[in-house]
Amino acid sequence: MENVVCKTSELQPGEMMEASLGRTPIVVCRTLDGDFYAFSNRCIHQGGPMSKGVLCGTSVPTDRPGEYCYGRKKEILRCPWHGREFDVKNDGRMLTDPRRKLPSFTVDIVGGNVIVSK
Numbered sequence: 764m765e766n767v768v769c770k771t772s773e774l775q776p777g778e779m780m781e782a783s784l785g786r787t788p789i790v791v792c793r794t795l796d797g798d799f800y801a802f803s804n805r806c807i808h809q810g811g812p813m814s815k816g817v818l819c820g821t822s823v824p825t826d827r828p829g830e831y832c833y834g835r836k837k838e839i840l841r842c843p844w845h846g847r848e849f850d851v852k853n854d855g856r857m858l859t860d861p862r863r864k865l866p867s868f869t870v871d872i873v874g875g876n877v878i879v880s881k
């Protein structure tokens with residue numbers, strides 16, 4: 764199953780949008796480098812609507828041991844209900860427990876269309 768969810772021009776880097784793949788609600792994210800990603804729009808914790816959360820960054824280590832800075836802007840998807848965070852660029856894995864992840868979908872760009880498939 765596949766679905767054209769939008770034109771590439773309709774989702775700017777750093778933005779996300781709600782869409783669907785058949786009857787499955789999905790969230791489509793575009794990171795600052797222009798790449799597109801798609802995940803289930805239902806959080807794996809208690810089903811929160813991921814597209815109503817925020818696309819944000821997280822703390823990353825610096826060169827100095829024990830020091831961190833804010834980085835990875837717009838690469839982390841945070842659930843609006845209880846704040847669990849998922850790594851958009853690492854297949855939707857949860858930051859605090861990478862064994863768990865949001866279901867993810869394949870995204871292809873064809874002729875300016877963003878196509879999501881299972």
Ligand code: FES
Binds near residue numbers: 807808810811844847
């Ligand atoms: S439903 Fe997403 S963190 Fe609880």
